[in-house]
Amino acid sequence: MQYVDNSISYKPVHLLQPGHADYLEELITRLETRTAVIGIIGLGYVGLPLMLRYANAGFKVTGFDIDARKVAMLNGGQSYIEHVTSRSIADARNRGFEATTDFSAASEADALIICVPTPLNAYREPDLSFIFGTVDALVPHMRKGQIMSLESTTYPGTTTEELRPRLEARGFEVGRDVFLVFSPEREDPGNQQFKTRSIPKVCGGDTPACCKAGIALYGSAIDQVVPVSSTRAAELTKLLENIHRAVNIGLVNEMKIIADRMQIDIYEVINAAATKPFGFTPYYPGPGLGGHCIPIDPFYLTWKARQYGLHTRFIELAGEINNDMPYWVVNKVINALNDRGLPLRGSKILVLGIAYKKNVDDMRESPSVTLMELLRERGAEVSYSDPHVPVFPPMREHHFDLSSIELTRESISSHDVLLLATNHSDFDYAFIQKHAKLIVDTRGVYRDSYPNVVKS
Structure with missing residues (x-):
């Protein structure tokens, strides 16, 4: 030891x-x-x-x-x-x-x-x-x-x-x-x-x-x-570790929105900044926060801090930005459909990846599930494909009676939008791009420009 x-x-x-x-x-x-x-x-x-x-x-x-x-x-x-x-x-x-x-x-x-x-x-x-x-x-x-x-x-x-x-x-x-x-x-x-x-x-x-x-x-x-x-120091250590990540992810998610409005590739900017050998750690944007720690832990500290008369403004602001990201993505889907003369209501949306991060079957606090619910509430017909989650699992707050769809030429082309939410390595991205009518990419997989890909 x-x-x-x-x-x-x-x-x-x-x-x-x-x-x-x-x-x-x-x-x-x-x-x-x-x-x-x-x-x-x-x-x-x-x-x-x-x-x-x-x-x-x-x-x-x-x-x-x-x-x-x-x-x-x-x-x-x-x-x-x-x-x-x-x-x-x-x-x-x-x-x-x-x-x-x-x-x-x-x-x-x-x-x-x-x-x-x-x-x-x-x-x-x-x-x-x-x-x-x-x-x-x-x-x-x-x-x-x-x-x-x-x-x-x-x-x-x-x-x-x-x-x-x-x-x-x-x-x-x-x-x-x-x-x-x-x-x-x-x-x-x-x-x-x-x-x-x-x-x-x-x-x-x-x-x-x-x-x-x-x-x-x-x-x-x-x-x-x-x-x-002390136990208190150990408890706060864990919160600091995850709040550090939540705040930095909130920052890069806000930067993504700014870069999108300015028509700048945020991934190009992050990768360029990451070449600095000191003082910068790369974090990458996404459709929201997932996992059991980062979306939840900051609120444990904000709740406790209120007992000491403190207001954790910085932490809560990052939480607001991260929690709003699924809504921003849904608006991206709506706008992408509108540009093609289609309404969201009645459109067939295939969500690619519903685990909270790539190459795992962990569904805890997955932003993909929030995206699916927001799309369903707005009248879209939602399905999903995830090689790590063959059947949508029972969850305390969410319910979908769905199973993973195999990605074939027919299944891809039959959907109005493919929403790339979790970038699993198992996906054949070239095959998906070839046969999809429209892809909304929340993970920066498609770095090159394609007529059927919208970066989100």
């Missing part, structure tokens, strides 16, 4: 108050010798890769999920996430991994790592019901000597203000009987360059003893651990 020294002073184990060292030393020993049992709650895009990492590191892992279908698939050696192979699940099963819906099995684990969703409610305020429900289900089965780590993105203060009282209500003394940390997830689905093991892990403890336990927990499976002074 590579340890990053942030010049944070922690008391050595032997200087902690009497009783602290007993459970802490035993837990650290079990983690370092890989005799500890790791419990991972929430087996989705974050929890499943983390489970595989601990299994590959030699730990026995128990996975918890409320979805009985997922549990049955995993116990059968099958994956339900495209970039996580069934072979890797089967290998983990051979190493002792087991999935369950029975939270009483939490008593058998030494570490409980929570990887559940943290969405927004209808008022764009934090919805921590998944965290609270998970912790409330775990606490009755917890015992002394365990560590609980929260990885779900949330506002600063959640771990200390919400999780700690729940543990204390059970009679535990945090930092002595049990250990509590926050370590934000940093998964990037489909990214082959960075794996769970190689992505540095930020970890903040509720007490110095908690931080020591957290370092041992993650240092046993992750190459580099970055300790910070």
